[in-house]
Amino acid sequence: MAVDFSLFGGADSLTEGKQRRSPRRTLSSGNDPDAVNNYPGPPQDPRDFLWLMTEEPHRTRRMEIMQAHPQVTKLMGHEPSTKYIVLAVVSLQLAIALYLTKSRVSPLSFRFVLLAYVVGGTANHNLFLAIHEITHNLAFKSVVMNRLLALFANLPIGIPYAAAFKKYHIEHHKFLGQDGIDTDLPTRIELILLNNVLGKVFFATFQIFFYALRPTFVRVQTLTRWHLLNVVTQLVFDCVLVKTFGIQPLVYLIMSSFFAGSLHPCAGHFIAEHYLWDGLSQETYSYYGPLNILAYNVGYHNEHHDFPSIPWTRLPKLRALAPEFYDVIPSHPSWPMVIVNFIRDPEVGIFSRAKRVTKEERERAERDEKKTVCDNVLENDKSG
Numbered sequence: 001m002a003v004d005f006s007l008f009g010g011a012d013s014l015t016e017g018k019q020r021r022s023p024r025r026t027l028s029s030g031n032d033p034d035a036v037n038n039y040p041g042p043p044q045d046p047r048d049f050l051w052l053m054t055e056e057p058h059r060t061r062r063m064e065i066m067q068a069h070p071q072v073t074k075l076m077g078h079e080p081s082t083k084y085i086v087l088a089v090v091s092l093q094l095a096i097a098l099y100l101t102k103s104r105v106s107p108l109s110f111r112f113v114l115l116a117y118v119v120g121g122t123a124n125h126n127l128f129l130a131i132h133e134i135t136h137n138l139a140f141k142s143v144v145m146n147r148l149l150a151l152f153a154n155l156p157i158g159i160p161y162a163a164a165f166k167k168y169h170i171e172h173h174k175f176l177g178q179d180g181i182d183t184d185l186p187t188r189i190e191l192i193l194l195n196n197v198l199g200k201v202f203f204a205t206f207q208i209f210f211y212a213l214r215p216t217f218v219r220v221q222t223l224t225r226w227h228l229l230n231v232v233t234q235l236v237f238d239c240v241l242v243k244t245f246g247i248q249p250l251v252y253l254i255m256s257s258f259f260a261g262s263l264h265p266c267a268g269h270f271i272a273e274h275y276l277w278d279g280l281s282q283e284t285y286s287y288y289g290p291l292n293i294l295a296y297n298v299g300y301h302n303e304h305h306d307f308p309s310i311p312w313t314r315l316p317k318l319r320a321l322a323p324e325f326y327d328v329i330p331s332h333p334s335w336p337m338v339i340v341n342f343i344r345d346p347e348v349g350i351f352s353r354a355k356r357v358t359k360e361e362r363e364r365a366e367r368d369e370k371k372t373v374c375d376n377v378l379e380n381d382k383s384g
Contacts, residue, residue: 021039021043021347022341022345022347024038024039024277024278025277025278025332025337025338025341025345025348026277026278026280026285026330026331026332026333027330027331027333028327028328028329028330028331029327029331039278039279040278040279040280041278041279041280041281042279043279043346043347044276044279044347044351044352045351046195046346046349046351047351048191048351049185049186049191049351049353049354049355050276050281050352050353050354050355051354051355051356051357052177052281052354052355052356053356053357054356056176056177056283056356057283057284058176058284058302058305058306061302061306061325062306062307064325065306065307065322065325068322068324068325069321069322071321072307072310072318072321072322075307075310075314075317075318075321076307076309076310077138077309077311078137078138078139078140078141078311079133079138079139079311079312079313079314080139081313082130082133082134082138082139082149082296082311082312083139083140083149085126085130086127086130086134086139086149086152086153089123089126089127089130089153089156090127090152090153090155090156092119092123093120093123093124093127093156093253093256094156094249096115096119096120096252097156097241097245097248097249097250097252097253098245098249100112100115100248100249100252101245101246101248101249105248107248107251107252107255112252113255115252116252116255116256116259117259117264119256120252120253120255120256120259120260121256121259121260121262121264121266122260122264122266122294123156123256124156124157124253124256124257124259124260125260125261125264125266125267125294125295126294126295126296127153127154127156127157128157128260128261129295129296129298130153130296131150131153131154131161131162131165132165132169132296132298133296133311133312134146134147134149134150134153134162135150135162135165135166135169135170136308136309138309138311138312147163147166147226150162150163150166151163151229151230151233151234154230154233154234155233155234155237156253156256157253157257158234158238158250158253158254158257159212159234159254159257160230160231160233160234160235161212161230162230163224163226163227163229163230164215164221164227164230166226167221168183168215168219168221171183171219172184173305173308175358176283176284176305177283177353177354177355177356178355178356178357178358179355179356179357179358180218180219180358181219181358183214183215183218183219184211184274185353185355186210186214186350186353187214187217187218190203190210190214190350191350191351194349194350195349195350195351196349197343197344199349199350200342200343200349200350201343203350204262204263204271204339204342204343205262205263206262207261207262207267207270207271208257208258208260208261208262209261211261211270238250263339265291265335265336266291266294266295266335267335267339268332268334268335268336268337268338268339269287269291269295269298269299269301269335269338271338271339271342272285272287272299272301272332272335272338273285273298273301274353274354275342275348275352275353276348276352276353276354277330277348277352278330278347279347280330281354282329282330283354284301284302284305285301285302285329285330285331285332286299286300286301286302286303286326286329286331286332287299287301287331287332287333287334287335287338288300288319288331289333289334289335291335296312297312297313297315297316298312299332299335300312300315300316300318300319302326302329302331303315303318303319303326306318
């Protein structure tokens with residue numbers, strides 16, 4: 001048994017003078033059971049984000065894995081089953097929406113809300129992640145067919161977003177953590193207003209609105225014909241639905257979308273993926289639990305960022321192929337508990353994101369630093 005030398009300094013207990021921290025939230029498969037109380041770093045300063053000057057880690061790991069396991073390229077390509085799952089989930093949502101209309105269930109009734117949360121929220125969350133998968137052109141070989149499938153998957157969501165999501169998400173991969181480009185990052189205003197327990201409850205409850213509205217303030221897109229087609233297709237679908245069956249089906253679909261991005265077990269992945277935990281500067285976390293079945297294996301998030309060209313069905317094979325890379329990375333054991341811990345743990349909050357300046361700003365800072373050094377040298381030479 002290790003000797004606690006603090007007792008020789010006059011401490012009255014083993015915990016005196018020690019900061020009390022909650023058990024670790026993330027662990028790798030290689031950790032021993034005692035690691036739950038061994039933090040790799042101190043708590044992050046809640047007054048600001050964690051600013052990094054390093055390159056995002058996924059490109060480096062991708063190159064290392066490709067060198068160690070050249071056969072990884074065989075996992076790349078499209079997944080034909082995606083389109084059939086999308087068709088089934090879209091059909092399910094429309095069937096439930098029409099059932100609620102025919103049975104004249106009030107949108108304010110317990111049965112309506114329960115169906116919208118349990119079934120609708122899960123189904124529309126599945127469609128969110130279907131669009132995420134399709135955004136990487138992994139459903140068809142044809143780019144156009146992938147775009148059209150994304151518009152189709154968007155229909156039960158009720159609000160057009162598939163076209164705008166594509167550009168924002170590709171930038172999220174290419175410029176992970178870059179302030180002003182990666183719109184997945186919270187803004188300074190969010191940090192100021194939501195940096196407390198009530199703020200975190202509000203954020204977790206309405207996070208779907210943050211992800212929908214934040215990009216319009218941070219990085220406005222140039223509209224294309226696909227944006228227009230997405231809007232027109234969705235509006236025509238919504239209007240036909242309301243005109244034919246009344247407002248009830250549309251209320252169900254939009255309520256389902258809200259629950260899908262709110263306090264829903266699957267929605268824990270929004271926070272789990274890129275928030276910082278346990279004093280680590282690790283930017284991306286995976287989750288390997290059973291909810292991946294409902295979410296296109298998006299829990300395999302380190303694997304996905306390392307190889308965006310590998311479809312959801314083969315991400316577990318990627319992890320099995322390169323265990324020396326993935327088994328040592330801390331991951332989340334539970335999505336629902338991510339939401340709970342995010343709200344109640346003072347060491348985690350809106351501030352728990354890694355940001356980096358853009359390449360242009362970094363180069364400008366380096367030039368300014370070099371100029372300052374040169375000016376100081378010249379000044380010293382003149383003084384000498």
